[in-house]
Amino acid sequence: MKVAIMGAGLSGLACAIILERNGIIPTIFESRKEVDDRFVNGEIFLDALNAPIEDAFAYLSNEFQIYLQPVGHIKKLIIYSENEQAITTGDLGFNVARGRREDSLCKQLLNQLNTEIVYNSKHTYEELLKEFTHIVVATGDGAYSEKMGNYKRDFTVSLKGAIVEGEFDRYTTKTWLDNTFAPSGYTYLIPLSNTEANIVIAYPDYQKSNRLDGNVLWENFFTRVQRDLKQTLKITDGFEIAEYIIGHCNKPRIGNTFFVGNCYGAIMPFLGFGQFPAIMTGIYAAYDLCGKGNYEKLVKNLNKSYENALVLRKAMEKLDNKKFDILVRNLNGFVGNTLLDYKKIDFLNVISNILKPIINTDVKNNKNLEDD
Numbered sequence: 001m002k003v004a005i006m007g008a009g010l011s012g013l014a015c016a017i018i019l020e021r022n023g024i025i026p027t028i029f030e031s032r033k034e035v036d037d038r039f040v041n042g043e044i045f046l047d048a049l050n051a052p053i054e055d056a057f058a059y060l061s062n063e064f065q066i067y068l069q070p071v072g073h074i075k076k077l078i079i080y081s082e083n084e085q086a087i088t089t090g091d092l093g094f095n096v097a098r099g100r101r102e103d104s105l106c107k108q109l110l111n112q113l114n115t116e117i118v119y120n121s122k123h124t125y126e127e128l129l130k131e132f133t134h135i136v137v138a139t140g141d142g143a144y145s146e147k148m149g150n151y152k153r154d155f156t157v158s159l160k161g162a163i164v165e166g167e168f169d170r171y172t173t174k175t176w177l178d179n180t181f182a183p184s185g186y187t188y189l190i191p192l193s194n195t196e197a198n199i200v201i202a203y204p205d206y207q208k209s210n211r212l213d214g215n216v217l218w219e220n221f222f223t224r225v226q227r228d229l230k231q232t233l234k235i236t237d238g239f240e241i242a243e244y245i246i247g248h249c250n251k252p253r254i255g256n257t258f259f260v261g262n263c264y265g266a267i268m269p270f271l272g273f274g275q276f277p278a279i280m281t282g283i284y285a286a287y288d289l290c291g292k293g294n295y296e297k298l299v300k301n302l303n304k305s306y307e308n309a310l311v312l313r314k315a316m317e318k319l320d321n322k323k324f325d326i327l328v329r330n331l332n333g334f335v336g337n338t339l340l341d342y343k344k345i346d347f348l349n350v351i352s353n354i355l356k357p358i359i360n361t362d363v364k365n366n367k368n369l370e371d372d
């Protein structure tokens, strides 16, 4: 068996680690000159989205001996709307660093791997087909899956972010639901330390959003963040991403090609959370290759989460600022704590089942707000 892994990101590295430990040495191709050689940003693991797994890092460590450290665990989540705020406390998840930092998540995975990586790779999937018996496609986007007709693109998202200096509580993450700066989307602040944080606006590229000026949205957001934090923030770095694809494969595997991470659609369209499912699909593909499991069966639950998260997203997109105020007011305290800190129920499943009959959005036909 000759296994190629295309992409040394979360899913590709997780797959490589498990393969290597089971005696299969893959060839790993990475297009960048080193792992995580990209802009710095903060991302979160939200435990409520992974039920019944209560703690993603403990689970990865106990079940798969994959050891990850956050830049801080999330003790408090503050959700702001135009006029309200909700504070939720508990052991809610983890803040992690991505990109060019020694503590970045992919660097942590790399440190657990012995196999050398082929950097600056220009090899196409089609070239690898000739040389390898099995290919794990882990390039972080749906491009190959789409090219092979194995992918349903649901929407794309524009993101603009910055690293800011100021004073932060590294255990408190903040998010804003406000259509004036993130139409049908959301914004957030993830601390990377007590003096550095990542702030981001993310909104879907519907026609309505395209008519908006991203710089104006950003200025509105930046003003609001500084107002809520009661401090002047200094921007030290920034990034912009256009048309970040959110979609899903029809089949997790075709022949001896496995689609993992974002290539598979291991992402929750609700808030774009994909780190934990990316790692899990990498592990599951490796299990299949080692004869320890069946990839299609192992990813079945992830498909369900995707569909549920899409329902939730479509419902959220219908909320104006007044409704966000009502939602946030109701999330304050007990309700928010119960939903986000009680990890035994599948939060996405429960909420999406409540919402399905209420919203008249046809998810299957990818009907969006603009069509209404």
Ligand SMILES: Cc1cc2nc3c(=O)[nH]c(=O)nc-3n(C[C@H](O)[C@H](O)[C@H](O)COP(=O)(O)OP(=O)(O)OC[C@H]3O[C@@H](n4cnc5c(N)ncnc54)[C@H](O)[C@@H]3O)c2cc1C
Binding pocket: 006, 007, 008, 009, 010, 011, 012, 029, 030, 031, 032, 035, 036, 041, 042, 043, 044, 045, 121, 123, 138, 139, 140, 141, 159, 161, 200, 241, 244, 260, 261, 262, 263, 266, 267, 272, 273, 274, 275, 276, 278
């Ligand atoms: C700004 C932003 C914020 C996010 N926030 C969160 C969050 O808070 N929580 C969360 O859970 N998720 C978040 N996500 C999503 C999360 O980052 C992804 O779901 C996850 O990284 C996907 O893992 P992956 O293995 O599929 O891809 P990646 O980790 O992106 O790895 C793909 C790798 O493949 C390499 N590559 C690309 N093309 C080729 C090629 N042709 N040949 C070889 N190598 C190639 C790339 O260089 C890269 O190293 C966020 C995403 C973005 C963009």
